[in-house]
Amino acid sequence: MNRYLKLLFAIIFTACILAYSNLFQFHGYCNSENLNSENSTSSEFSKNLKLPQKVALENSLEICRGDNLKQCIPPLMKYKQLYRTSKPNNLVACVIEKTFSTFLTAIMCFLHDQKSFRESNRTLESDIYGERLCKDKNEFTELKKIEKWQKMSIFAVVRNPVDRFVSGFTDKCLREKVWRKYKSRCASCRTNLTCFVDKMYDRMMKFAKNPYKGIDFDDSHFFPQSW
Numbered sequence: 001m002n003r004y005l006k007l008l009f010a011i012i013f014t015a016c017i018l019a020y021s022n023l024f025q026f027h028g029y030c031n032s033e034n035l036n037s038e039n040s041t042s043s044e045f046s047k048n049l050k051l052p053q054k055v056a057l058e059n060s061l062e063i064c065r066g067d068n069l070k071q072c073i074p075p076l077m078k079y080k081q082l083y084r085t086s087k088p089n090n091l092v093a094c095v096i097e098k099t100f101s102t103f104l105t106a107i108m109c110f111l112h113d114q115k116s117f118r119e120s121n122r123t124l125e126s127d128i129y130g131e132r133l134c135k136d137k138n139e140f141t142e143l144k145k146i147e148k149w150q151k152m153s154i155f156a157v158v159r160n161p162v163d164r165f166v167s168g169f170t171d172k173c174l175r176e177k178v179w180r181k182y183k184s185r186c187a188s189c190r191t192n193l194t195c196f197v198d199k200m201y202d203r204m205m206k207f208a209k210n211p212y213k214g215i216d217f218d219d220s221h222f223f224p225q226s227w
C-alpha cells in the first residue's frame with residue numbers, strides 16, 4: 001500500500017514539474033513571442049529592438065534574485081502619502097501621481113461636497129490641479145490624521161508601471177519639455193531616455209538606502225507606485 005502511495009506521489013510530482021517547466025518554456029514568462037502574436041505594432045517593435053532574446057530571458061529570471069538582489073530597489077518603501085477623503089461616502093482615496101491623480105482628486109472633491117462643487121460651475125475635467133476647489137479641505141498626508149479612517153474604505157488606482165513610465169516621460173520630458181523652465185527636471189537629461197533611466201534608477205537606489213526629505217518633481221512622477 002505504502003509503495004503504491006509513494007509511486008502515486010512520484011507521478012503527481014513529476015507531472016507537476018513537467019507542467020511547470022512547460023508553462024515557462026512555451027507560454028512565456030518574460031517571453032516576447034506572446035507580444036508578437038498579439039499585435040503587429042508590438043511585433044515590429046520587438047524586431048526593431050534586436051534583443052539577444054535567449055540571454056535577455058535568462059537574465060530576467062536572475063534579476064533581483066540571490067546576489068543580484070543588492071542591485072534592485074526594494075518593492076516597498078515608506079514614501080510620501082496623499083489622501084483625499086469623502087466623509088459622506090466613507091471613502092479614502094490614496095492618490096498616486098501619473099495614475100489618474102488629477103481626475104481622482106476632482107472626483108473625490110465632488111464626493112466630498114457636491115453642493116459647493118456644483119455651485120462653483122466646475123466639471124470633473126475643469127477642476128485642474130493648481131486651482132482645485134478642495135485644496136486642503138479633504139486632503140491629508142497621513143492616514144492617522146483622518147478621523148475614523150479605520151471605518152472607511154481605502155482605495156488606490158494603480159497603472160501598468162511601464163505605461164506609467166512611458167506616459168510620464170512622453171508627457172513631461174518630450175511634449176511639455178518641463179526642463180526648459182526648470183533645468184533640473186527630467187533629471188537634467190532633457191529628452192535623452194538612456195540618461196533619464198540611469199539617473200532615475202540611481203535616485204531610487206539612493207532613496208531606498210537613505211530616504212531623504214524634499215521629494216522633487218521627478219521623484220513624485222517616476223518613483224514606484226508601491227512606495
Ligand SMILES: *[C@@H]1O[C@H](CO)[C@@H](O)[C@H](O)[C@H]1NC(C)=O
Binds near residue numbers: 038039040
Ligand atoms: C494594436 O495596437 C494598436 C495601437 O495601440 C491598436 O490601434 C490596434 O487596434 C491593435 N491591434 C490589435 C489586433 O489588437
Ligand SMILES: *[C@@H]1O[C@H](CO)[C@@H](O)[C@H](O)[C@H]1NC(C)=O
Binds near residue numbers: 119120121
Ligand atoms: C455659475 O453659473 C451660474 C449660471 O450661469 C451663475 O449665475 C453663477 O454666478 C456661476 N457661479 C460661479 C461661482 O461662477
Ligand SMILES: *[C@@H]1O[C@H](CO)[C@@H](O)[C@H](O)[C@H]1NC(C)=O
Binds near residue numbers: 192193194195198
Ligand atoms: C544620452 O545619454 C547617454 C547616457 O548618459 C549618453 O551616453 C549618450 O551619449 C546620450 N545621447 C545623446 C544623444 O546625447
